[in-house]
Amino acid sequence: MTTQTLDQTDRHILKILQADGRLSNAELAERVNLSTSSCHRRVRLLEQSGLIDKYVALLSSEALGLTLTVFIEVALNKKSKETRDDFMAQVLLKPEVLEGHFIAGEYDNLLRVVVKDIAAYRKFILDELLAIPEVEKTRSAMSLGQWKSTTALPLD
Numbered sequence: 001m002t003t004q005t006l007d008q009t010d011r012h013i014l015k016i017l018q019a020d021g022r023l024s025n026a027e028l029a030e031r032v033n034l035s036t037s038s039c040h041r042r043v044r045l046l047e048q049s050g051l052i053d054k055y056v057a058l059l060s061s062e063a064l065g066l067t068l069t070v071f072i073e074v075a076l077n078k079k080s081k082e083t084r085d086d087f088m089a090q091v092l093l094k095p096e097v098l099e100g101h102f103i104a105g106e107y108d109n110l111l112r113v114v115v116k117d118i119a120a121y122r123k124f125i126l127d128e129l130l131a132i133p134e135v136e137k138t139r140s141a142m143s144l145g146q147w148k149s150t151t152a153l154p155l156d
Contacts, residue, residue, distance in 0.1 A: 073107035
């Protein structure tokens with residue numbers, strides 16, 4: 001199943017589940033005007049096709065005391081697959097790193113990192129990130145406040 005084969009009901013199901021993944025099948029079926037068995041079948045097909053990747057609980061970073069978000073650009077010292085793979089393997093072990101992206105330009109990677117405060121950020125940069133042998137240099141931008149955040153993907 002691809003986004004091209006989704007009908008309006010499937011799209012409606014996906015939009016609702018993106019907003020509230022804890023809905024019971026009965027509540028979801030009622031919202032999309034389907035029987036519970038038909039709704040369950042559609043959700044199961046969406047899961048099997050990979051369109052629904054997983055269900056998660058989204059935690060509040062503020063409530064957890066993780067109040068500093070930093071975007072860190074990272075340049076690697078070599079442009080080889082082995083260097084990239086070694087860097088990624090080490091970064092995957094860092095719980096502070098929420099996202100990692102390959103990027104074009106002067107830097108090779110962009111990381112989104114959350115930490116408690118500036119002291120924790122300094123420790124992460126100096127003791128964790130710059131300790132990775134493949135890292136040549138970094139450049140950081142600290143978030144002064146978030147004005148949009150969503151996990152919902154556009155379906156239209």
